[in-house]
Amino acid sequence: MNLCSPKMFKITPAFRILRGLLNKKYHSKSGYYGYKPRKTSDHVVAEDVLELKNRIENANLYRLVSGYRKHGHRKASINPLHIKEQVPLPELSPESYGLSLDDPKSYSLKGIMYTGRKTATVRELMDTLESMYCGTLGVEYRHLQVHEERWWLAEEYENLYNSTIGASTRKQNCELMLKSQAFDHFLAQKFPTVKRYGGEGAESMMAFFNEAISVSAESGVKDVIVCIAHRGRLNLLQCLLGYPVANMFRKMKGFSEFPDNVDATGDVLSHLAISTDYVVGDKSVHTILLPNSSHLEAVNPVCAGVARGKQMYRKTGDYCLQDHSRPGENIMPIIVHGDAAFSGQGVVAETFALSKVPHFDVGGSIHLITNNQVGFTTPAHRGRSSTYCSDMGKMVNCPIIHVNGDYAEDVVRACRLAFSYRQLFRKDVIVDLICWRRWGHNEIDEPSFTNPAMYRKIESRRSVPDIYAEQLVNADIVSQNDINTVVGEYTKELETQHSEMESYKPKVQHLEKQWSGFIQAPHEVQVWDTGVDVDLLRYVGAKSVAYPESFNIHQTLEKHHVSTRLKRLAAGTGIDWATAEAMAFGSLLTQGFVVRISGQDCGRGTFSHRHCMLVDQETNEVYIPLNDIDPDQKAYIEVCNSILSEEAVMGFEYGMSIDNPKCLCIWEAQFGDFFNGAQIMIDTMVSSGECKWLKQSGLVILLPHGYDGAGPEHSSARPERWLQLTDSQEDTVDGDHVNMHVVNPSTPAQYFHLLRRQMLRNYRKPLVVMAPKTLLRLPSASSTLVEMAPATHFLPLISDSGIESSAVKKVVFCSGKHFYALQKHRETTGKMDVALIRVESLCPFPAAELQAEIKKFPNAQKFVWSQEEPRNMGAWTFVTPRFENLVGVKPTYVGRPNMPTPATGIGKVHAQEVQQLLTNTFA
Numbered sequence: 001m002n003l004c005s006p007k008m009f010k011i012t013p014a015f016r017i018l019r020g021l022l023n024k025k026y027h028s029k030s031g032y033y034g035y036k037p038r039k040t041s042d043h044v045v046a047e048d049v050l051e052l053k054n055r056i057e058n059a060n061l062y063r064l065v066s067g068y069r070k071h072g073h074r075k076a077s078i079n080p081l082h083i084k085e086q087v088p089l090p091e092l093s094p095e096s097y098g099l100s101l102d103d104p105k106s107y108s109l110k111g112i113m114y115t116g117r118k119t120a121t122v123r124e125l126m127d128t129l130e131s132m133y134c135g136t137l138g139v140e141y142r143h144l145q146v147h148e149e150r151w152w153l154a155e156e157y158e159n160l161y162n163s164t165i166g167a168s169t170r171k172q173n174c175e176l177m178l179k180s181q182a183f184d185h186f187l188a189q190k191f192p193t194v195k196r197y198g199g200e201g202a203e204s205m206m207a208f209f210n211e212a213i214s215v216s217a218e219s220g221v222k223d224v225i226v227c228i229a230h231r232g233r234l235n236l237l238q239c240l241l242g243y244p245v246a247n248m249f250r251k252m253k254g255f256s257e258f259p260d261n262v263d264a265t266g267d268v269l270s271h272l273a274i275s276t277d278y279v280v281g282d283k284s285v286h287t288i289l290l291p292n293s294s295h296l297e298a299v300n301p302v303c304a305g306v307a308r309g310k311q312m313y314r315k316t317g318d319y320c321l322q323d324h325s326r327p328g329e330n331i332m333p334i335i336v337h338g339d340a341a342f343s344g345q346g347v348v349a350e351t352f353a354l355s356k357v358p359h360f361d362v363g364g365s366i367h368l369i370t371n372n373q374v375g376f377t378t379p380a381h382r383g384r385s386s387t388y389c390s391d392m393g394k395m396v397n398c399p400i401i402h403v404n405g406d407y408a409e410d411v412v413r414a415c416r417l418a419f420s421y422r423q424l425f426r427k428d429v430i431v432d433l434i435c436w437r438r439w440g441h442n443e444i445d446e447p448s449f450t451n452p453a454m455y456r457k458i459e460s461r462r463s464v465p466d467i468y469a470e471q472l473v474n475a476d477i478v479s480q481n482d483i484n485t486v487v488g489e490y491t492k493e494l495e496t497q498h499s500e501m502e503s504y505k506p507k508v509q510h511l512e513k514q515w516s517g518f519i520q521a522p523h524e525v526q527v528w529d530t531g532v533d534v535d536l537l538r539y540v541g542a543k544s545v546a547y548p549e550s551f552n553i554h555q556t557l558e559k560h561h562v563s564t565r566l567k568r569l570a571a572g573t574g575i576d577w578a579t580a581e582a583m584a585f586g587s588l589l590t591q592g593f594v595v596r597i598s599g600q601d602c603g604r605g606t607f608s609h610r611h612c613m614l615v616d617q618e619t620n621e622v623y624i625p626l627n628d629i630d631p632d633q634k635a636y637i638e639v640c641n642s643i644l645s646e647e648a649v650m651g652f653e654y655g656m657s658i659d660n661p662k663c664l665c666i667w668e669a670q671f672g673d674f675f676n677g678a679q680i681m682i683d684t685m686v687s688s689g690e691c692k693w694l695k696q697s698g699l700v701i702l703l704p705h706g707y708d709g710a711g712p713e714h715s716s717a718r719p720e721r722w723l724q725l726t727d728s729q730e731d732t733v734d735g736d737h738v739n740m741h742v743v744n745p746s747t748p749a750q751y752f753h754l755l756r757r758q759m760l761r762n763y764r765k766p767l768v769v770m771a772p773k774t775l776l777r778l779p780s781a782s783s784t785l786v787e788m789a790p791a792t793h794f795l796p797l798i799s800d801s802g803i804e805s806s807a808v809k810k811v812v813f814c815s816g817k818h819f820y821a822l823q824k825h826r827e828t829t830g831k832m833d834v835a836l837i838r839v840e841s842l843c844p845f846p847a848a849e850l851q852a853e854i855k856k857f858p859n860a861q862k863f864v865w866s867q868e869e870p871r872n873m874g875a876w877t878f879v880t881p882r883f884e885n886l887v888g889v890k891p892t893y894v895g896r897p898n899m900p901t902p903a904t905g906i907g908k909v910h911a912q913e914v915q916q917l918l919t920n921t922f923a
Helices: 013-022 052-057 059-075 122-133 147-161 167-190 205-218 233-240 245-252 299-314 339-344 346-354 389-396 408-425 452-459 464-474 480-499 534-543 555-571 577-590 647-659 672-686 689-693 719-725 748-760 818-829 847-854 876-887 907-922
Strands: 137-140 223-227 274-280 283-289 331-338 366-371 400-404 429-434 594-599 637-641 663-668 700-704 741-743 767-771 810-814 834-839 841-843 862-870 892-896
Touching: 052 059, 059 122, 059 137, 122 137, 137 147, 137 408, 147 408, 167 205, 167 233, 167 408, 167 464, 167 480, 205 223, 205 233, 205 274, 205 283, 205 331, 205 366, 205 408, 205 429, 223 299, 233 245, 233 283, 245 480, 299 331, 299 346, 299 647, 331 339, 339 346, 339 366, 339 389, 346 389, 346 647, 366 389, 366 408, 389 400, 389 429, 400 408, 408 429, 464 480, 534 555, 534 577, 555 577, 577 594, 577 748, 594 647, 647 663, 647 672, 663 748, 672 700, 719 741, 719 841, 719 876, 748 767, 810 818, 818 834, 818 862, 818 907, 834 847, 841 876, 847 876, 862 876, 862 907, 876 892, 892 907
Parallel strands: 223 283, 223 331, 331 366, 366 429, 400 429, 594 637, 594 663, 663 700, 700 767, 741 767, 810 834, 810 862, 862 892
Antiparallel strands: 137 400, 274 283, 741 841
16 A cells, blocks of 8 residues: 555645745755745845945045944943943044044035934034934944844934934823832832832833833734843833732732632742733734743743744744745744843853744844843942943844933833834844842842942932923923822822732633633543554654655665655554654644644754654755645644754743643753753743743653663763652652653653643643653564554553563562663563563652552562662652552662762773663562
8 A cells, every 4th residue: 555645635736835835945045834034134225325426525424423333332321320431432533534523514414324414514413423322322233244234223223313202102101100110119118028129220111111012012013922030020010011919919918829729839929920912092912921930031032932932823924824924923022131141141142042043033032131230239340241231142143222221212212223123124132221220139138238339329319200200391291290190099099909909819811812721730640542543643654754756865764764664654563763753743733733843953863763854965955744744734843953052942942832732842852961951941930830820831851861871961861850840749649730741651652642642631731751762773662553543542551461470579660761671681581570560650650550550460579669770860769759658569779879970981880780780670
């Protein structure tokens, strides 16, 4: 039977076009599913700008203007505290260019500068340049490599600088800033010992957020995704996004932010989040403020991942099958940083490194640095080696807009420039809002211990909202009565909510919209039928290695990958791990689920086993067979070879997983222990995100694991660490509600069922898989199609079917790859009175199944737990109390002794350890 026969599905002309789009070049610029190629630039410099003749005739004048465009920010009055001493800048001196302030001649500015005037003397031009480039705004864009972007920024900034901010916008921002200040004052009065990390000194950020979200709504953006650390978070939540302040007060009083009937531990006050529709006139934009961990900047790639997930869900941007949708279409990620963390945290650089990579591109993010000029207690000059905290962005050629936070209207201008640039060029842009912090790291901290000079200046300053309100009063935009009314009514509302906080009933949003129909996991282990019709498995399996006749496949792949897979599918036996995985992926695609696999070299696979991307040996094009299963195919696989990063990439995938429950998101480590580069993500998000924030995640983490002589860093996926992070109880039977499911499957069929179960369940849990290495090609570690047929499912425990149960005197419990070494040793030695029981699910721990299994061996006298890992690692410390408390047996330990590293790096020692381990197990 020809499993790939086109007769099974009708190939229509429309499908041929779709197939061509989905399977275009990978290494070239044509694009493929989940990636659309970028144009060099969407902006063309208008001909009237290129007044070369005038620039040639007035070359020195043009050089002076260029000097200000490049160096003006160094002189700009962007620091509200005026801490840094100014040094002379010859680049800004007209004499450096052979010009004189006393020259009375008026020069044409055509093609030289955009000032709104046609001519100017040198003195007039200098006055304009000083005001524009050395005022309370400063821009850095001359480092950009794209000519069109530099010209656009020059023109846009110079025109924007001369623009006025409308009275209604000024009034609205003044009210927001006054409310932010009143909010901080109210909390200081009612909750004087609470760490609120207020916005005092940085209130102009409210003008930034108001402008960014409003212009997003007016521009047709559907989703704004914001992440921010503690500084000013509560002000943004309440004053602009409308977080229920009574719930916030409850939290400050020690109550939970969630209803009593929800399984959640909650999080601290400064990590509260919201998902809301922000209304601007007759338009609205869905705005999400993501929860965050206390590990600064860790939420950055999560924000990008959520933004990407929104595009996948809406089928826009890179996921739109038409050409009209650009990357970043209809979404706006806004990532808010602290100055010290932006310079110091490596995940910032990792996230920037992802920003233009296929499958991770979100069409650019707007970055706002709330620049307090101090990190906890560390002054700026000790917190970084660069001039500005924003210099990290230059690694990907970000334009940077510095703005004095005392000037709200310039903050609005900075936001408008950043938004316009992002929308036009779909790249990242940074706004460095230089402000100050009224108090210490928190309100009960004393900052003058370490920064006395700075805080002498701060103590003598009036507040930013009061100064701005006074300016608007003097400009007849608002009256003092208006100001008093705004503050008075808002404070009155806070008082009302404060008095009603104990009667307030918290609400939750975690199972709405795309999560509708999902539940929190049950407190018992459920069995899900994850089997698939065998004919469909054969078809999908065959399609996973099919390719067009014109495709030039590598001869080795044709022989060992394609032909071998087809033979095994026809026989229905010998199904290896890669085939089982492909069938799991393909069958989920036919059911409408999207699959996304990400990681270093994941398309080929670290061990050259997966090959879900076939590369044409002549043209360098890539063909993805699973995206060519069915003419009516609605779901596709996205194969994402990532940068050499763990933390940012795992955070990105976690972000996608918490947004899109219909996508099987997989992150694969190159080797199992490489996950430790992403430990912050694991500790603060993957393992705890649901209990803290009610954010369910079905992220699958594949960790190649097994002792094969590879040495200390390539042997263990550190299962002990994952098990320690679970909330499994030693004396209570686990349910599916445990925070993570940790498994060590020993067969391809088991792996197949695990992948499918992730999507078929009506709840989501992270799945951590101790994935195979040597088992990938071990003949005895294969499966049959029958084991994946309907009415089959994942087995948390696999019995020993190769022995006579009544003859068993010793029962050995093991997990994963180790079973095959034990099985081979038993066959060699003939010790058939030893039963080998595979514990496939470590968490949830299969206590009931183990109790039933032990009853099969009435004559067993010894029980052993045998593992490859050292005693202080592996599953031993996790399973032993559960065996004793839940199963009723006390197993003896057999394995390597306590070690400081997972494995030896000496080959002969490794071989001796293996032999000793086998001997001791059967002794």
